[in-house]
Amino acid sequence: MNSHDTDIPADIQSMAARLAEAGAAARAGGENAAYRVALRTARLLHEEAPAPRIGASGLARFWMWLAAPATVLAAVAIAFVMAQPGHHPSSDGGSVAAARLETDIDTWLALDEVLREETFENRLAVLSLDTAGVATRSDDADSLPRLESGS
Amino acid sequence: MGVEPTPADGALDLAELVRSARAGDEDAWRDLVGLYGPRVFALARSRLRDHDAAEEVMQSVFATVAIKLREGRYDEHGKFEPWLFRIAMNRVRDAVRRARRDPTTGSGDGLDQLGGQAAGPDTKASFAQLRDAMERLSKPDREVVELRYHAGLSFRQIADLLGEPIGTLLARHHRALRKLQRMLGTGDESIANELPSPAGGA
Numbered sequence: 001m002n003s004h005d006t007d008i009p010a011d012i013q014s015m016a017a018r019l020a021e022a023g024a025a026a027r028a029g030g031e032n033a034a035y036r037v038a039l040r041t042a043r044l045l046h047e048e049a050p051a052p053r054i055g056a057s058g059l060a061r062f063w064m065w066l067a068a069p070a071t072v073l074a075a076v077a078i079a080f081v082m083a084q085p086g087h088h089p090s091s092d093g094g095s096v097a098a099a100r101l102e103t104d105i106d107t108w109l110a111l112d113e114v115l116r117e118e119t120f121e122n123r124l125a126v127l128s129l130d131t132a133g134v135a136t137r138s139d140d141a142d143s144l145p146r147l148e149s150g151s
Numbered sequence: 152m153g154v155e156p157t158p159a160d161g162a163l164d165l166a167e168l169v170r171s172a173r174a175g176d177e178d179a180w181r182d183l184v185g186l187y188g189p190r191v192f193a194l195a196r197s198r199l200r201d202h203d204a205a206e207e208v209m210q211s212v213f214a215t216v217a218i219k220l221r222e223g224r225y226d227e228h229g230k231f232e233p234w235l236f237r238i239a240m241n242r243v244r245d246a247v248r249r250a251r252r253d254p255t256t257g258s259g260d261g262l263d264q265l266g267g268q269a270a271g272p273d274t275k276a277s278f279a280q281l282r283d284a285m286e287r288l289s290k291p292d293r294e295v296v297e298l299r300y301h302a303g304l305s306f307r308q309i310a311d312l313l314g315e316p317i318g319t320l321l322a323r324h325h326r327a328l329r330k331l332q333r334m335l336g337t338g339d340e341s342i343a344n345e346l347p348s349p350a351g352g353a
Contacts, residue, residue: 030189036214038188
């Protein structure tokens with residue numbers, strides 16, 4: 001305590017005394033409570049505070065907390081899968097797949113055409129060889145039709 | 152005037168008490184709570200006007216103090232009281248906010264428990280009048296009065312706690328007491344007439 005604590009103006013000293021009396025009574029009313037609090041809190045000097053137990057409502061909150069992001073993740077995953085080509089015929093991916101198939105068919109048809117032309121040429125070549133062979137054996141080819149007229 | 156002596160004035164060595172409690176000495180802890188618990192309680196009770204709520208605040212304050220001591224987080228050597236009452240004021244403010252949100256939690260003003268069995272009906276009525284008058288003070292004025300007369304802090308400690316110059320604090324204290332005096336009609340009229348109007352006060 002220093003001089004400030006006793007240097008109260010005379011006109012308010014009675015009020016200060018009255019307040020001090022009320023304060024002392026309030027403190028006296030807290031003595032038993034202080035004893036109880038001392039007993040309850042003494043163990044905290046030694047031990048870790050117990051971890052809060054998760055009650056039924058706490059568990060429910062935990063699941064709700066877990067479910068909210070899981071739902072969002074699931075929605076994103078479904079949207080991603082649906083956006084993949086081939087999973088939705090009317091989507092852009094479906095159009096691309098259809099176009100690709102059409103191109104493939106055209107390729108196969110063109111190839112078939114080429115093969116068909118090659119077969120024709122091969123046959124033509126074979127026929128030419130056969131014709132040449134016939135020409136070299138003209139002496140005994142009376143029974144065969146003559147291809148070279150006038151030679 | 153009946154101002155509560157601080158432990159430093161008596162035979163108790165506060166620093167030694169805090170050191171022992173910090174080392175896990177439960178007897179020292181009980182002494183410490185016995186010494187400061189009622190002061191924290193009175194501060195909380197004055198603001199909350201509820202015995203049970205005040206005890207709850209006191210328990211919260213000392214639980215925090217015990218944990219901080221155990222964990223070595225008290226490093227304000229020689230300033231235990233401002234440290235303790237800073238925690239207490241924060242807890243009281245939190246409790247006041249909670250009580251405002253849920254006004255049904257209070258169990259009355261608890262005047263029957265004020266001062267134990269010693270307070271008679273006249274005293275209780277007088278305390279009730281004083282309490283009602285304090286309610287009408289501005290928050291800063293009321294805080295100074297509560298810290299001074301309920302928590303039993305010196306003006307110097309209050310100035311440190313609130314971070315205000317001692318002169319400002321003393322002026323506010325004197326003005327607050329004059330207001331109370333005028334509200335209760337106990338002051339010298341000639342002095343009261345010189346005071347500023349209630350609206351012009353701090």
